[in-house]
Amino acid sequence: MDRVIYSPMKYVQGEGAWQRLHEYAAALGQKGAYAVAGPHVLEHYWSDVEKGFKEANFPLHAHRFAGECSMNEINRIVNELREENCDVIIGIGGGKTLDTAKAVGFYANLPVIIAPSIASTDAPCSALSVIYTDEGAFESYLFLRNNPNVVLVDTAVIARSPVRMLVAGMGDALATYYEARACFNSGGRTTAGGRSSLSALAVARACRDSLFKNGLRAKLAAEAKTVSSALDDIVETNTYMSGIGFESGGLAAAHAIHNGLTVLPGVHHAMHGEKVSFGLLAQLVLENAPQDEFKQVLDFCREVGLPTNLAALGLTDVSDGDLMKAARAACAESETIHNMPFKVTPEAVFSAMRVADRLGS
Template sequence: MAKILISPSKYVQGPKELKKLGSYTQGYGKKALILISDGGYKRIGKMIEDSFAKSTCEYHFDFFHGECSKNEITRLCNIMKETKCDCIIGVGGGKIFDTAKAVAYYEKTPVLICPTIASTDAPCSALSVIYTDDGVFEEYLFLPANPNMVLMDTDIIVQSPVRLTMAGIGDALATYFEARACEQSDAMSCAGGKTTQAAMALARLCFDTLMEEGVKAKIALEAKACTPAVEKIIEANTLLSGIGFESAGLAGAHAIHNGLTVLEECHAMYHGEKVAFGTITQLVLENVDAQELQEIIEFCIALGLPVTLQQLGVHEVTKEKIMAVAEAACAENDTLHNMPFEVTPATVCDAILAADAYGHYFLGI
């Protein structure tokens, strides 16, 4: 099988870049559907409108309904037809991006992604994670192409809640460990082939950047300061993790995340927060050495990422609940089977309970 690396066609990161959105968009279509949340429009809608003032491209706003579900995708495909839009722009966070990418796929149009947060690696990928209307993981929709453009305005991201960028670190933290597992098992990546040296190098660079810059970036963001550490973390969360996970592969951490979505108590937690706990669980499954496990748990604690089930919202932990998570994580179509050894709901359940116990241990509670 061939080795494959895929990436967005263009990645732009810097201050005040959203003010150029209209001029960027005119290279992709004549009328853009701009998918944004109601709150996002109130914050930056005027800035986006102003960016189109001198553009040859028209635009139409529509407000996201909250889930990247089949019903939401269908609704927006119909709006694309009704408004005669020939490209789509997703502005906001991960579920908006995934929805915009799916709509672009079905409508055969270009898609531009404009994150206002750095909370996931979704912006760069040729993948949409589909949920039910109630927020339960349903399936991965693998797309034939990555976004035409990803635009990161660092001025806007620095103003977002610090917790969101830390959740992005939680998502990115899984990249190297899942890539390592896939390389060991010779698994097929999300790109449809085996991993390249380039993808592994980017996954490793992502991890090294997080460990070196993560705490520094957290402190700077709390002061609303955009420092070199913050710039590097934004790139790691978005570009390095995006290419790394997609072209090197997913394994245990994201499957554990998907399993956790069956617990309603976890729905208030961000994607990356659940992935961070999934990463710890994957490391327990792998029985990594004590020093590596301790380093990752203490790093998560320093960033405020959850290391226990209670921190994920599960205040009453029962074997039945955790087995339900484990069974969902072990679904036939999920990525837990990319681990370089056999996994079963029983071993995953034990790993989740052990990860929770290790979290309590290092928290001293």
């Protein structure tokens, strides 16, 4: 199996970066830009974005995101942008907004600029969109031809976003190294469609090290709504390093356990990265990782405020039967848990979640 590394063509991060969106759009297209934007962005940031396009005399059309990355929404936007004669797509907002923009670029065969308003996941850099029904139920994964042309992150915007989202992004990023390590050791297939590489593993390891160094100080800066050096580092960690690390390094048990837990209604209020952080604790138990390694991860979760037990995810007094349902779902044939360097059974996952819950409590 080949070693495969995916990444966006350009990654740009800094305070006020959104004010230069018009420059990157004009470098990719000639006719105009079509922006898929979230309501919060349109209300609070649109005038600053629009100003640059007006001054550059580059056409900009805005579409208010309807809330779900569904095929109906994607097709509607593809038809609208053709009517407007635009040749660059911009996704500006949260995760589903960005996934929609990436899917529109895929179907319209146009370049894409991604401008995340939060740093809660590593999705902005990936060549993947998660498709839902109009009602919000998961439908399918759309694997894209390539990663975004440009990912443009405005740290001033991230600093003003809810702190919980930044911390959840740390939870998602925290699993990156440990899952990439498992894939590297097993030779498992990554999201990029190949075998993990030394480069991807090195990025994943740097992702972990940055979290341990900067996580708490970044959270404190976010609580003060200010951009510090630590916050700047964590935004890059959550968005780029974790993005490269997961896509080219591979996923394993932590994300599979996250997926398994989603069959239980009690966890639906928890964010993606919050569930992943508990999934990582369970993965480390599953691996029988050294106690000092487990403690380092557990201490970090407690330090920044990530869930460390089932009750914190909303699963107070969860029954053995329900937890076994989650364990079986985590071990579905298509799940990434089979990238672990040993055979994993639902019974082993059930046990790992119970032990992780006790250790985390």
